[in-house]
Amino acid sequence: MQLNTNTAVQEVEHPIATKHHIRLWMKRDDLIHPFISGNKWRKLQFVIEDAISVKAKRLVSFGGAYSNHLVALACAGAIFKFKTKAFVRGEQVSNPMLQLCKTWGMELEFVSRTAYLNKQLLFTQSKLPGDYFIDEGGKGLLAVKGCVNIIPTTQTFTHAVCAVGTGTTFAGVVKQANELGIEPMGIVVLKGAEEIKQDIVALLNEPNKFKLFHQFHEGGYAKTTNALWQFIDDFAAHTGILLDQVYTGKMMKAVFSLIESGYFKQGSSILTIHTGGLLGTLTRPL
Ligand SMILES: *Cc1c(COP(=O)(O)O)cnc(C)c1O
Numbered sequence: 336m337q338l339n340t341n342t343a344v345q346e347v348e349h350p351i352a353t354k355h356h357i358r359l360w361m362k363r364d365d366l367i368h369p370f371i372s373g374n375k376w377r378k379l380q381f382v383i384e385d386a387i388s389v390k391a392k393r394l395v396s397f398g399g400a401y402s403n404h405l406v407a408l409a410c411a412g413a414i415f416k417f418k419t420k421a422f423v424r425g426e427q428v429s430n431p432m433l434q435l436c437k438t439w440g441m442e443l444e445f446v447s448r449t450a451y452l453n454k455q456l457l458f459t460q461s462k463l464p465g466d467y468f469i470d471e472g473g474k475g476l477l478a479v480k481g482c483v484n485i486i487p488t489t490q491t492f493t494h495a496v497c498a499v500g501t502g503t504t505f506a507g508v509v510k511q512a513n514e515l516g517i518e519p520m521g522i523v524v525l526k527g528a529e530e531i532k533q534d535i536v537a538l539l540n541e542p543n544k545f546k547l548f549h550q551f552h553e554g555g556y557a558k559t560t561n562a563l564w565q566f567i568d569d570f571a572a573h574t575g576i577l578l579d580q581v582y583t584g585k586m587m588k589a590v591f592s593l594i595e596s597g598y599f600k601q602g603s604s605i606l607t608i609h610t611g612g613l614l615g616t617l618t619r620p621l
Contacts, residue, residue: 336414336415338368338371338376338380339367340364340367340376342362342363342364342366342367343363343366344360344362344487344489344490344606345360346358346360346361347359347361347574347576347607348573348574349570349573349574349591351591351594352594355594355597355599356601357594357599357601357602357603358603358604358605359590359605359607360490360604360605360606361576361606361607361608361609362485362486362487362606362607362608362609363576363609364377364608364609364610364611365577365609365613367611368410370406370407370435370614371410371411372403372407372613372614373609373610373612374482374485374504374608374610375403375404375408375473375611376407376411376481377478377481377482377485377504377507378404378472378473378474378478378503378504379407379408379411379469379473379478381480381481382469382473382475382477383411383417385477386417386467387415389467390465391417391465391466391467392417392464392465392466392467393418393419393420393463393465393466394408394412394417394419394467394469395419395420395422395458395461395462395466395468395469396408396419396420396421396469396470396471396473397422397423397469397470398421398422398424398471398472399423399425400423400424400430400433401430401432401557401581401615401618402423402432402472403612403614404472404473405432405433405441406432406614407473408421408441408469409421409435409436409437409439409440409441410435412439412440412441413440417467418442419436419440419441419442420441420442420443420444421436421441421442421444422445422446422451422457423443423444424445424446424448424451425445425448426445426447427445430618431617431618432614432615432617432618435614454468454470471501472500472501472503473503474501474502474503475503476538478503478504478507479503479506479507479510479538479539480507481507482503482504482506482507482508483507483511484507484511485497485504485507485508486508486512486515486606488515491604492517492605492606493517493518493600493603493604493605494517494518494519494599494603494604494605495508495517495518495519495520495605495607495608496520496522496586496589496590496606496607496608497520497521497522497607497608497610498521498522498582498583498585498586498608498610499521499522499524499535499547500525500556500582501534502535503538504608504610505519505545506535506538506539508521508608509521509535509539509544509545510539513543513544513545517606518544518546519543519544519545520547521545521547521548522548522586522589522590523547523548523551523552524581524585524586525552525555526552526554526555526558528549548593551585551586551589551592552585553585557580557581559580563580563584563585563588564619566584566587566591567580570587577613577616579611579613579614579615579616580615580616580619581612581615582610582612583609583610583611583612586608590605590607
């Protein structure tokens with residue numbers, strides 16, 4: 336089965352963009368699949384192809400208790416007839432996302448934060464014949480390969496903006512944007528993640544230009560503020576588009592804040608990438 340990655344690119348009409356004479360667009364990769372969400376399918380696509388070609392039986396990966404990657408992997412594993420296993424960071428917990436993982440047959444093993452640091456060791460210690468290692472968040476070169484055609488080439492843009500976790504998705508965006516003459520902008524959602532730049536460079540096999548923004552993490556990874564929730568609500572009410580609070584909400588809030596600070600020239604045409612992750616909104620406190 337092939338999922339359709341040819342999702343809509345839609346104009347985001349918002350008074351702030353209009354006022355600054357900027358056109359905003361959004362690539363709706365959140366519409367690729369409800370659970371193999373956004374960039375997670377793009378990142379898994381060639382990994383799964385590789386697992387099939389080496390006749391792997393079980394896909395083994397890693398993540399936190401709210402990992403969009405693990406939900407995507409559990410669902411994709413069921414579709415492509417692999418067993419799946421995940422090492423989950425931290426003490427045993429239950430939540431709707433881990434419950435979904437179990438529904439698709441994923442085996443969960445909770446490990447201490449210390450043990451979690453050595454993923455290769457965890458993998459080797461429990462390795463069965465046919466086990467296939469997939470790094471945390473699916474990161475790696477095969478994942479980048481799935482992210483080099485996110486930007487639609489049917490129209491022109493001046494900038495392409497993407498949320499940055501491990502930077503794998505952004506590495507693909509950077510590669511394609513440099514070829515197309517578009518400025519790639521990465522909004523880093525982790526605090527103090529200065530090493531991300533080197534990680535992205537390592538994922539690119541040729542020198543590429545890109546900009547990273549470190550001031551929009553709202554307190555750190557998965558941390559939220561009232562202002563962020565308010566932004567997400569305001570954006571949903573104006574456009575009908577839902578954003579998540581870990582990645583796409585911070586990315587779009589950053590774009591608006593850069594627009595208002597005059598960062599973009601009048602006439603700019605900005606492509607924002609909706610990388611999905613909407614299950615995360617289920618964990619919003621009532
Ligand atoms: C995982 C995820 C990201 C981060 O992707 P990386 O390739 O790790 O940088 C961005 N947005 C959403 C919605 C995600 O689930």
